[in-house]
Amino acid sequence: MRVFPWLLLLVWNLAWAFPRVGVHEGFTRLVFDLPSREVAHTLSQENGLLTLILVGVKAGALDQVVNSPEVVSVQTVPEGRRVRVQVRLKAPVEVSVRRFSDPERLVVDLSLKKEAASERPAPPPSQNRAPKPPRPVVLLDPGHGGVDPGMVGYVVEKEVVLDVALRLKRLLEREGIEVRLTRDKDAHLSPDKREDLSRRAAMADSSRVNLFISIHVNATPTHTAQGVEAFYFGRAQDPRIVAQVIRENGGGELGRRLTEEAKSVAERILTDIVAQANQRYSQRLAETLGRKLSQATGSPYRGSFPGDFFVLRYAKVPAVLVEIGFGDHPAEGRRLADPAYRERVAQGLAEGILAFLAQGAFAR
Numbered sequence: 301m302r303v304f305p306w307l308l309l310l311v312w313n314l315a316w317a318f319p320r321v322g323v324h325e326g327f328t329r330l331v332f333d334l335p336s337r338e339v340a341h342t343l344s345q346e347n348g349l350l351t352l353i354l355v356g357v358k359a360g361a362l363d364q365v366v367n368s369p370e371v372v373s374v375q376t377v378p379e380g381r382r383v384r385v386q387v388r389l390k391a392p393v394e395v396s397v398r399r400f401s402d403p404e405r406l407v408v409d410l411s412l413k414k415e416a417a418s419e420r421p422a423p424p425p426s427q428n429r430a431p432k433p434p435r436p437v438v439l440l441d442p443g444h445g446g447v448d449p450g451m452v453g454y455v456v457e458k459e460v461v462l463d464v465a466l467r468l469k470r471l472l473e474r475e476g477i478e479v480r481l482t483r484d485k486d487a488h489l490s491p492d493k494r495e496d497l498s499r500r501a502a503m504a505d506s507s508r509v510n511l512f513i514s515i516h517v518n519a520t521p522t523h524t525a526q527g528v529e530a531f532y533f534g535r536a537q538d539p540r541i542v543a544q545v546i547r548e549n550g551g552g553e554l555g556r557r558l559t560e561e562a563k564s565v566a567e568r569i570l571t572d573i574v575a576q577a578n579q580r581y582s583q584r585l586a587e588t589l590g591r592k593l594s595q596a597t598g599s600p601y602r603g604s605f606p607g608d609f610f611v612l613r614y615a616k617v618p619a620v621l622v623e624i625g626f627g628d629h630p631a632e633g634r635r636l637a638d639p640a641y642r643e644r645v646a647q648g649l650a651e652g653i654l655a656f657l658a659q660g661a662f663a664r
Contacts, residue, residue, distance in 0.1 A: 318359040327411040328410045330409075331406075332406040334404040334405055335357060335404070339406075340356060345392075349389065350389055351387075352385040352408065354383045356382070360376070363375045371388065371389060372389065392412075392413045393411060394410070394413055395410060396408070403580045436478065436510045438472060439480045439504060440468060440469060440513055440515065441482040442482065443457065444457055444458040447491050448493065448496070455637050457627060459486070460636050461516060462484075482499075494554070504612070511585065511618050511656075512620075513589070513621075513649070514612070517625060517627040517636065518625060519547075520626060523628045523629060526599060526625065526629040527601065527625070527632075528590055528593045528599050528623060529590065530587070531623075532582035533582060533606065533612040533613060536605070536606055542559070544623075545609055549562070549610045559608050559610070561613075582615075582618045583604065583606075584659070585619075585620050586622075589648075589656070592648050592649070596651060599635075
């Protein structure tokens with residue numbers, strides 16, 4: 301598992317604005333997440349201003365300072381059923397426009413015209429070397445902790461997930477990825493469950509984080525299920541999933557109340573284009589993690605599902621909750637107690653994260 305510098309540069313700038321702006325060596329990239337294939341666009345460049353008009357899309361007003369070699373700033377102006385995007389240029393640029401699907405998006409690359417680039421003074425020798433790109437940041441959330449043990453079966457959930465998170469942190473840091481933890485010891489963030497989950501969720505609502513992964517151990521009333529599952533934020537429909545969501549949201553009346561709060565956020569996603577794009581990336585991350593985890597451990601892959609998880613509700617980046625196995629299953633519960641098996645769990649999660657980053661989902 302190796303992360304190349306160009307890949308880190310490709311995925312670093314994750315900004316859920318419209319457009320998302322990435323500054324790369326030799327060009328500036330604008331990525332427009334679109335609601336459908338029906339969105340039409342026109343583009344013109346005149347007097348240091350590039351104007352892009354998208355018809356059939358809505359977005360909020362925004363003025364982003366970019367200050368790249370090609371671009372001064374990007375301004376988004378809503379105009380009813382269309383959006384005008386004005387890009388203030390530092391010099392004439394070559395424009396490359398491409399459309400992609402699944403999810404639908406428009407990618408505009410801006411690079412300096414050769415004559416403009418040749419007129420720029422050469423940098424001092426000390427500046428000829430390209431700056432080292434910043435590292436992607438992954439936030440790991442070992443579920444429960446402190447006064448909240450989580451599920452208790454052949455293992456105690458809060459102990460297993462912390463051990464796996466620390467192992468995963470070591471593996472990712474070895475690949476050049478910065479890793480942060482919501483907790484690095486057996487401790488809660490607050491004895492109040494709602495406040496505890498809210499503090500974890502707040503850490504995922506940050507421009508300084510690229511991925512958020514909450515790690516948990518599963519359980520079932522029959523003690524017969526085994527396998528791995530992954531969840532992204534959305535409306536849970538299956539009664540089994542709803543029951544699981546309530547349990548992870550605190551259980552009992554508290555869990556039901558927090559689930560209802562999360563549902564109201566999930567419903568708003570249906571009318572929020574930016575949130576829908578983030579949900580699609582989260583779904584892809586959940587699918588990738590689930591399959592890689594199953595391959596690494598041999599545990600069955602049970603699927604990826606939407607769920608009204610309180611801890612995922614405000615994430616502005618791809619965010620998932622992973623159930624690494626059933627701690628109350630006679631065989632799988634005992635495997636989760638084995639340090640060697642936990643290492644395989646961490647390896648599977650690491651492979652999933654690196655595979656997701658390698659897809660270049662943030663900058664295509």
